[in-house]
Amino acid sequence: MKGRAAPVPLQVYRGVTAAATLLAPIWLRYRVGKGKEDPGRLAERRGIASAPRPKGPLVWVHGASVGEVLSVMPLLDRLTERGFNVLLTSGTLTSGRIAARRPNPALTHQFVPLDARRFVRRFLDHWQPDLALLAESELWPNLIGETGRRGTPMVLVNGRLSQRSSARWARLPNSARALLSHVDLCLAQSRDDGQRFEALGAPRVQVSGNLKFDVPPPTAEPDALEKMRTAVRGRPVLLAASTHSGEDAVVIDAHGLLRREVPDLLTIIAPRHPERGADIYGLAEQAGLRVRLRSAGHLPDGATDLYVADTVGELGVFYRLAPVVFVGGSLVRHGGQTPIEAAKLGAVVLHGPHVWNFGALYARLDQEGGAVPIEDALSLAEGVLAQMTDSTLHRHTVEAARRTTQALSGALDRTLAAIDPYLAQIRLARR
Structure with a gap:
């Protein structure tokens, strides 16, 4: 025309x-x-x-x-x-x-x-x-x-x-x-x-x-990674990556459910838009959680329940700390964020139902047992607990995700x- x-x-x-x-x-x-x-x-x-x-x-x-x-x-x-x-x-x-x-x-x-x-x-x-x-x-x-x-x-x-x-x-x-x-x-x-x-x-x-399958995993600045590992001190870590407004409260509710079984759990929320960090901090405080903000220069300590990673370009650090990752944009009608980075770094991916941005990929991951679909705070907590307490299940899920992503490169x-x-x-x- x-x-x-x-x-x-x-x-x-x-x-x-x-x-x-x-x-x-x-x-x-x-x-x-x-x-x-x-x-x-x-x-x-x-x-x-x-x-x-x-x-x-x-x-x-x-x-x-x-x-x-x-x-x-x-x-x-x-x-x-x-x-x-x-x-x-x-x-x-x-x-x-x-x-x-x-x-x-x-x-x-x-x-x-x-x-x-x-x-x-x-x-x-x-x-x-x-x-x-x-x-x-x-x-x-x-x-x-x-x-x-x-x-x-x-x-x-x-x-x-x-x-x-x-x-x-x-x-x-x-x-x-x-x-x-x-x-x-x-x-x-x-x-x-x-x-x-x-x-x-x-x-x-x-x-x-999809070009995203050929992107190397996100890097991690060695000093920042070592400082975070020292601060975490071997605690179990749940990462909520690339969250959107409306999802943080669900993650906070899931943390409340999980700490009954995993009392030393550290939950990290890395929002898709870092400028939302202060809002997430406020939500966590309202829920009675002890929270720290990365943009303020703080590291989590032994008493921290929730850590807000409101900075740019550091997901590679947090993926390497967390064996289980909730990938955001999927519990709200955004369409989901990519699970590829987390899967390449050996984390189990959990996701909500709204994943049409990567629909074919999530469908294949779910079919192959390489990801875990969830719907709300309760199913998120149940999925995280199963992966954290069953090492065989975690290993099989990670391996299935790696096979799937490698086949699509x-x-x-x-x-x-x-x-x-x-x-x-x-x-x-x-x-």
């Missing part, structure tokens, strides 16, 4: 977002106040670059948030090893901090512009990427439309489309088809994802697998093979 008039819903979207550019400064200041934007880099959100464009071929890779950025990191490394400069964009403060921890002279990070044509055009005028790789489900109409109109090849990598998102787009079939017509190739995580993209009109779809090599013709074309064009 390139060259044709855009469907009416897309035209309306363009008009609304164009008008909303006048309110962008107010909106961005509001987000700064909420701790969701870097006040020193707000211009990037309006398409104004804070770094020069590197000379030579440039591959632009976009991931919305932490999960997407982490999943494409090995791909970025491979691209820079091949001599390409890479522009990485993301939309959250936390993802920007993670990118900053991976210094690479061939890699530049910018916050993605808000999805208004004026901002996107300004962004593209400066960076002029030779290839755009969009991770997972980033289908922003102006971002894709303006990039496509410039003739820049676009590939959706690690493509994911949930049933809910697919159903929403299906209500606007002409708009979905027009948008996806700009995408040269869609590399889907699973067959189900691929079929959903095809149903919405994606012209070329391949199933390449290989997406990185398949992705590189699929985009290799685009990379070769860039080299030829630049010569």
Whole structure:
């Protein structure tokens, strides 16, 4: 549908977002106040670059948030090893901090512009990427439309489309088809994802697998890990990782049930958004728990019931301390966070029913006995207690999870093979 008039819903979207550019400064200041934007880099959100464009071929890779950025990191490394400069964009403060921890002279990070044509055009005028790789489900109409109109090849990598998102787009079939017509190739995580993209009109779809299976386990700073191990002193540890609002109270209730059987239990909550740390601290205090906050510089001591790990980039430390992990975003209607990191580091994964973001993976883990589904505080406590008191059950669950994740690896090599013709074309064009 390139060259044709855009469907009416897309035209309306363009008009609304164009008008909303006048309110962008107010909106961005509001987000700064909420701790969701870097006040020193707000211009990037309006398409104004804070770094020069590197000379030579440039591959632009976009991931919305932490999960997407982490999943494409090995791909970025491979691209820079091949001599390409890479522009990485993301939309959250936390993802920007993670990118900053991976210094690479061939890699530049910018916050993605808000999805208004004026901002996107300004962004593209400066960076002029030779290839755009969009991770997972980033289908922003102006971002894709303006990039496509410039003739820049676009590939959706690690493509994911949930049933809910697919159903929403299906209500606007002409708009979905027009948008996806700009995408040269869609590399889907699973067959189900691929079929959903095809149903919405994606012209070329391949199933390449999930890049998250090829991401190395999160690292742990040795000194921080040793300090935590000393502070824990061999106590049984339950980790609630990447929790969302509404889940922390369930974890706290489960802790209350568990300490009847495991009186020296230490529960660690690592919220998906660290700025919620103070709220979780308040919930724990209301429940009568002795709680400490990592962002305040505290370590747990022998009297600590609950430890709030409200920092960025330290999950690798806490995964290595906990034999059992509840993976958040799954007891509330968020869709679940990835269980892969915990499974790779030998922890048993427990999860709620709302896991459509990784539905096929969780279904396979559950089927193979590599994860434990739960529904509430009582079933969470029961699942944790069973894994902590039965070493044979724990070992079998861990081994099943490792077999499952290892069998699903290989997406990185398949992705590189699929985009290799685009990379070769860039080299030829630049010569």
